[in-house]
Amino acid sequence: xxxxxxxxxxxxxxxxxxxxxxxxxxxxxxxxxxxxxxxxxxxxxxxxxxxxxxxxxxxxxxxxxxxxxxxxxxxxxxxxxxxxxxxxxxxxxxxxxxxxxxxxxxxxxxxxxxxxxxxxxxxxxxxxxxxxxxxxxxxxxxxxxxxxxxxxxxxxxxxxxxxxxxxxxxxxxxxxxxxxxxxxxxxxxxxxxxxxxxxxxxxxxxxxxxxxxxxxxxxxxxxxxxxxxxxxxxxxxxxxxxxxxxxxxxxxxxxxxxxxxxxxxxxxxxxxxxxxxxxxxxxxxxxxxxxxxxxxxxxxxxxxxxxxxxxxx
Amino acid sequence: xxxxxxxxxxxxxxxxxxxxxxxxxxxxxxxxxxxxxxxxxxxxxxxxxxxxxxxxxxxxxxxxxxxxxxxxxxxxxxxxxxxxxxxxxxxxxxxxxxxxxxxxxxxxxxxxxxxxxxxxxxxxxxxxxxxxxxxxxxxxxxxxxxxxxxxxxxxxxxxxxxxxxxxxxxxxxxxxxxxxxxxxxxxxxxxxxxxxxxxxxxxxxxxxxxxxxxxxxxxxxxxxxxxxxxxxxxxxxxxxxxxxxx
Numbered sequence: 001x002x003x004x005x006x007x008x009x010x011x012x013x014x015x016x017x018x019x020x021x022x023x024x025x026x027x028x029x030x031x032x033x034x035x036x037x038x039x040x041x042x043x044x045x046x047x048x049x050x051x052x053x054x055x056x057x058x059x060x061x062x063x064x065x066x067x068x069x070x071x072x073x074x075x076x077x078x079x080x081x082x083x084x085x086x087x088x089x090x091x092x093x094x095x096x097x098x099x100x101x102x103x104x105x106x107x108x109x110x111x112x113x114x115x116x117x118x119x120x121x122x123x124x125x126x127x128x129x130x131x132x133x134x135x136x137x138x139x140x141x142x143x144x145x146x147x148x149x150x151x152x153x154x155x156x157x158x159x160x161x162x163x164x165x166x167x168x169x170x171x172x173x174x175x176x177x178x179x180x181x182x183x184x185x186x187x188x189x190x191x192x193x194x195x196x197x198x199x200x201x202x203x204x205x206x207x208x209x210x211x212x213x214x215x216x217x218x219x220x221x222x223x224x225x226x227x228x229x230x231x232x233x234x235x236x237x238x239x240x241x242x243x244x245x246x247x248x249x250x251x252x253x254x255x256x257x258x259x260x261x262x263x264x265x266x267x268x269x270x271x272x273x274x275x276x277x278x279x280x281x282x283x284x285x286x287x288x289x290x291x292x293x294x295x296x297x298x299x300x301x302x303x304x305x306x307x308x309x310x311x312x313x
Numbered sequence: 314x315x316x317x318x319x320x321x322x323x324x325x326x327x328x329x330x331x332x333x334x335x336x337x338x339x340x341x342x343x344x345x346x347x348x349x350x351x352x353x354x355x356x357x358x359x360x361x362x363x364x365x366x367x368x369x370x371x372x373x374x375x376x377x378x379x380x381x382x383x384x385x386x387x388x389x390x391x392x393x394x395x396x397x398x399x400x401x402x403x404x405x406x407x408x409x410x411x412x413x414x415x416x417x418x419x420x421x422x423x424x425x426x427x428x429x430x431x432x433x434x435x436x437x438x439x440x441x442x443x444x445x446x447x448x449x450x451x452x453x454x455x456x457x458x459x460x461x462x463x464x465x466x467x468x469x470x471x472x473x474x475x476x477x478x479x480x481x482x483x484x485x486x487x488x489x490x491x492x493x494x495x496x497x498x499x500x501x502x503x504x505x506x507x508x509x510x511x512x513x514x515x516x517x518x519x520x521x522x523x524x525x526x527x528x529x530x531x532x533x534x535x536x537x538x539x540x541x542x543x544x545x546x547x548x549x550x551x552x553x554x555x556x557x558x559x
Contacts, residue, residue: 022526023479026514050475050528055424056467059443059460061368061545064538068471071534116541120533171426174435188430214387214425221486222459223421229391230423259502266498297509300502 010142014082014130015043016072018092018251019051025089025251027295031280032088032135034294038287039143039151046076046085052095054252055168055218062102063112069099070113070125077130078123088135088280090250094168094175096132101175103127134169135280136193136249137186145200153288155202158310161282162208162243162274163194164234166253170212188212194249194279201286206241210234215256224263231260235272244306247279254278258300275303285312322348356407359555364404366552367447368545369440376401382428382438388421395421397428397438400445412445413454420446420458451553462489472535475528478521 021029036043049072053065073096076082087093102109104127117124133141139148170188173179179186186193191212195205213234216227234257238246248254257276264270276299284294291313296303307313319327330345357363364370383389383398395418403412422442429439449455457465466485470477487494507515528534 019477019526020479022521023518048529050531050534051471051477053471054467054477056464057471058440059368059447059464060468061542062440064468064541067534067538067541112541116534116537119537119540122534167425167427170430172429172437214423214427216423218424219421219460219463221483222463223423226388226391226421226423230387258505259498262502262505263498266501298506298511298514299509300505302505302509 006144007141010041010084010133010138012042012044012082013084013086013133013138014076014080015045016049016052016076016085016087016092016096017045018049018087018089019054020089020091020251020255024255027298028088028251028254028278028280030293030295030298031278031284031289034289035139035280035284035287038284038289039139041138041142043086044080044082046072047080048075052092054091054095058095063109065095066099066102066109067113067116069095070103070117071120071122072096073099073130073132074117074123074125077125083130085130085132086135086138087132088249089252090134090166090168091252093132093134097175099125100127100132101177134249136169136197139197139283140193145196148197148283149200149202152201152286154286154312156198156282156286156312157202157204159203159245159282159312160206160243161198161203161245161247162206162238162241163191163198163211163247163279164208164213164238164249164253164257165191165194165211166217166248166250167212167214168250194247198247198279198282201283203282203286206238206243208238208241208243210237213237215253215260217252217256220252220256220259224260227256228260228263228267231257232264232268232270232272235261235264235274238274239272243274244310245282245303246274246276247282248276249279255300261301275306276301277303319346325349326351353408353411355410357409358407359552360407360409360412361405363552364441364444364448366549367444367451369437369442370444370448371440372434372436373401373404373441373444375434376405376436376438377434378402379433381431381433382436385427385431387423387425387427392418392421394418397422397442401436401438401441404441404445413449416449416455419449420455420460422446451549459490462486465489472538474525475531475534476526478525480518480522481525 017029050068053068058065076085114124170191173188179188199205214230216230220227254276261272281294281296326349328347328349332341333345361373365373380398383396388395424439426439429437432438446458450457463486466482
């Protein structure tokens with residue numbers, strides 16, 4: 001492994017779970033912490049964090065959303081002395097990246113946020129104070145595929161996986177300056193970090209054209225019919241690609257797929273086969289962690305039957 | 314003028330003739346369909362300015378109509394009437410009445426950011442869609458959309474506690490929009506959820522509906538956010554009333 005892909009400073013990172021991981025995404029939270037422990041990585045939760053505003057607060061005011069993000073980043077840097085913030089939720093990850101971009105490039109944002117920080121007694125966040133990474137970057141660059149493969153106890157061989165990354169992990173490209181930088185970096189059009197990691201764990205990765213399609217997450221309740229239709233596209237495409245499992249890396253995408261798979265069955269009478277698992281749950285299984293510890297029973301999508309059939313449980 | 318491609322023109326703007334004779338030239342048949350002459354007299358010259366005052370609309374002026382947004386649009390693939398390029402065009406021209414034809418669907422943008430990803434002019438069309446739907450509501454053209462109800466519920470919870478609790482969001486949202494919670498798919502989903510939950514976790518989740526998750530010492534942040542929002546609303550009000558200080 002070269003220096004570019006393996007990074008020692010990722011052994012201990014500030015952990016920003018976000019609200020979803022304390023609610024519907026609790027299995028993601030649990031499995032992320034489990035595999036960190038198994039791999040010898042340290043997660044230090046950001047002290048007294050607040051919600052990032054998800055995809056909603058920016059519609060009330062974009063600078064309020066930026067304030068929510070930089071408050072967390074400033075705590076990680078100035079109160080905890082951390083250099084890297086790891087967010088497993090695409091929404092949180094996206095918003096922290098967006099705030100970093102705006103603070104770096106927009107004078108007006110810097111001024112507004114400085115004023116708000118002064119009023120609230122928070123330390124001011126300066127561009128580059130922390131680096132925000134996703135859980136995929138973290139495992140990929142702190143452990144790497146070769147190292148991961150050498151730790152696999154139960155290979156995922158025989159399991160056909162479609163990797164679903166959603167929107168917020170790669171779009172819009174200008175808030176992810178480190179992506180699309182050639183070999184070793186993530187691609188915004190064809191992301192592959194999850195493919196790389198799960199392949200290293202022995203899984204068969206299917207060619208899946210809807211990796212970055214939208215699940216309608218922003219309107220998962222406010223425009224159910226559209227969301228169901230978008231989710232059905234993804235589920236049926238995965239089926240056509242003969243995938244058993246759709247691996248996810250975002251709690252909103254994951255619960256959106258689970259919810260609207262059920263809704264499609266109930267309201268449209270269309271049944272689809274693929275089951276949803278967080279990539280951390282799949283990596284955990286490969287590392288020999290029990291399904292219960294990974295929260296696989298807690299998913300709405302019932303995958304234990306399939307995992308038994310494949311001899312993984 | 315005579316046209317070939319009728320599908321490009323709205324039916325009400327087409328004028329057809331069974332037989333037509335112009336200046337002693339018989340143009341019956343293929344050449345007898347015309348576009349109705351219209352004149353637009355009700356431009357809102359302040360329209361672009363108004364929309365750019367709403368969250369997300371700040372860069373609408375950069376657009377040069379390449380159409381990459383509409384080409385990449387997730388919702389356009391489902392509904393061809395959902396056309397961000399066209400709406401930006403109308404807004405910049407000030408054609409308010411024309412824009413109002415699509416007022417019922419503009420809020421349906423799913424924020425997938427494909428448009429903002431491909432836009433060569435950094436218009437951030439996704440934000441413009443949000444600004445347009447807020448503007449429609451502020452001007453009284455549409456009632457609050459489902460999406461706006463959801464955003465407000467979300468914002469309110471963060472404002473109060475610094476965090477959200479998903480169960481409360483769902484309950485309050487259904488309540489606000491007058492939808493029943495007892496829908497077959499929701500019930501089945503909750504059943505699937507409860508079936509697998511360990512007792513302790515269920516207990517913990519139950520507790521969080523009683524004792525809401527909170528960020529400590531949040532009140533200063535709350536005030537600071539409220540202050541900013543008040544200021545923004547005041548600025549917007551001035552622009553909408555046309556009293557902007559020059």
